[in-house]
Every structure is written in C-alpha cells, then in structure tokens.
C-alpha cells in the first residue's frame with residue numbers, strides 16, 4: 410500500500426465510494442441469481458480505479474465507460490435508484506428501462522455512457538476532449554477501458570489524436586489481465602507495462618497498482634492537473650483483477666490459485682487494513698459504514714421492484730433525435 414499521506418476525510422470518502430460499488434454489485438448479483446433481473450458484467454475487485462480516478466473530477470468533467478461500468482457511474486455521482494431500476498428494466502431507470510446495464514448514461518454529471526462495444530469509448534473521449542478545447546473550458550475527460558481494448562484500432566486513433574492536439578483526456582486502462590477468457594498476454598507483448606505505449610504517442614504514461622486506491626488517486630491527480638493546464642493527455646495503466654466471471658452467470662476458465670492470489674489483494678480489504686493500522690477508522694465504524702451503504706442499496710432495490718414496467722407501445726420512443 411502506497412505511503413503517500415492523504416487527509417483522513419479523503420481516504421474515508423474513497424473508501425465509501427469503493428464500498429458503494431461493491432455492495433451495489435454484490436446485491437445486484439444476488440438479485441440476478443434469484444429474480445433473473447439484470448444481466449451485468451460486474452466490477453468487483455477493480456473498485457479502487459473508478460474511486461481513485463473520479464475523486465479528482467468535478468461534476469462537469471466527463472467520463473466514458475465500458476460494459477463493466479457500474480463502478481464508473483457510482484464514483485462519478487450516479488443515482489443508485491435509477492441505476493437499479495434500469496437493471497430491472499423499469500420506467501424509472503436511467504434509460505426508462507430500455508438499456509439495461511450496457512448503455513446507462515447521465516449527461517447531467519458528465520457520464521457520456523457505458524458502452525457494449527469494446528474500445529468504442531476511446532474516440533468518444535477524444536471527441537469530448539476536442540469539444541473542451543474548442544469551448545476553451547478547464548474541464549477534463551477520464552476515459553475508462555479494459556486491457557483488451559488497447560489492442561483495438563480505436564485506441565491508436567483516439568490516443569494519437571489527443572496527443573497531437575494536446576486534448577485534456579486521461580486514458581485509464583483497467584488491466585485485469587483478461588478479455589473474456591483469453592489472457593491478454595497471448596495477443597500483446599507489452600500488456601503488463603502498457604505505459605511504454607504512451608511514449609510512442611508523445612504523452613506521459615504510468616504503470617500503477619490499480620488495487621491501491623491512494624496510488625490511483627495520486628497518479629490521476631498529476632495527470633488531471635497537467636490536462637487542466639492545457640498540457641495534454643496522459644495514459645494510466647492500472648493493474649487489477651476481476652473477482653467474478655466475465656459476466657454474472659458465465660463459466661470461469663481462470664486458474665484457481667491466480668484468483669486466490671488476487672483476492673488476497675482486494676482493494677477494499679487493503680484500504681480497511683491501512684485505515685485500521687493508522688487509526689483512521691475503527692472496526693465499529695467499518696461495520697456502521699457497511700450497514701449505512703447496504704441500507705442505501707436495499708432502498709434502491711425496493712425502488713426498482715416497485716417501479717412500473719414500460720408498456721410495449723413506448724419501445725420506439727426516444728430512439729431517434731429530431
């Protein structure tokens with residue numbers, strides 16, 4: 410765990426964000442298995458990345474997300490009731506129940522959308538960066554994507570343009586070593602140190618421990634300050650691991666020992682241990698924090714369950730913009 414000193418309030422708020430993501434998804438997984446509501450790809454094990462990155466962003470900064478996007482949405486300030494209702498396919502959901510997990514967006518807090526197409530968020534983030542430059546504001550964009558997306562053409566096109574035009578975009582690789590069941594090392598030689606790619610585009614890049622929320626926060630802070638001051642983009646390669654299968658209900662092809670190795674490095678367990686050691690928190694406070702957040706998630710489930718299902722006649726509404 411990184412030894413950089415952050416203030417107590419900031420560490421506690423990073424912890425709460427991670428817990429919100431964890432408990433939202435753990436609850437949703439249970440709901441899916443018992444009520445068959447909401448097909449999802451969960452982020453469990455990777456929470457430190459969304460929490461550490463988004464803690465550096467303002468409400469009007471943008472993010473682009475992925476198929477594994479609940480963590481990004483929650484960390485950027487998304488509404489858990491509207492998210493849960495969307496997963497339940499209800500009218501009160503973020504997209505009136507028409508999108509499910511894969512297309513949730515909230516432009517009012519800068520979330521330009523989850524995305525079912527691997528790598529598709531990268532050029533969208535570059536475009537948002539260009540709009541910031543044209544409008545002359547000090548906003549930034551955080552662009553989340555997986556290690557698999559780095560091998561897509563959209564990565565080269567999007568990152569190269571942002572570097573050439575000094576656009577304020579932080580490209581954040583959530584490097585969980587896999588793309589579905591394929592180990593990324595089978596298709597890319599530098600996948601464990603993707604920061605080397607940044608040099609080729611002419612931007613700073615850093616390989617970091619993505620399970621250490623303080624390290625993620627600190628590396629992002631540097632990149633965001635640089636981007637806000639007009640110096641252009643940066644690439645952060647965050648090493649992490651997903652605890653669950655690729656999607657909820659999928660088979661796991663990964664080695665059991667490897668899974669155990671990474672579970673022992675769970676980002677939430679690590680920050681709890683650090684906070685206990687440094688007397689930032691007590692065991693009682695951890696419990697009350699968990700209870701409080703679980704209560705919020707349970708309310709979101711109740712809200713979703715009680716919400717109406719959209720009528721078939723509205724299926725084609727909101728599909729096209731005039």
Ligand SMILES: Cc1ncc(C[n+]2csc(CCOP(=O)(O)OP(=O)(O)O)c2C)c(N)n1
Pocket residue numbers: 476477525526527528554555556557558559583585587588589655
């Ligand atoms: C362009 C495209 N190709 C293939 C897929 C099928 N697919 C969905 S998720 C995924 C793996 C993506 O791996 P990565 O980017 O590392 O994200 P992770 O699932 O590991 O978070 C693939 C191949 C897709 N959705 N889009």
Ligand SMILES: [Mg+2]
Pocket residue numbers: 555556557583584585586587588589
């Ligand atoms: Mg991956």
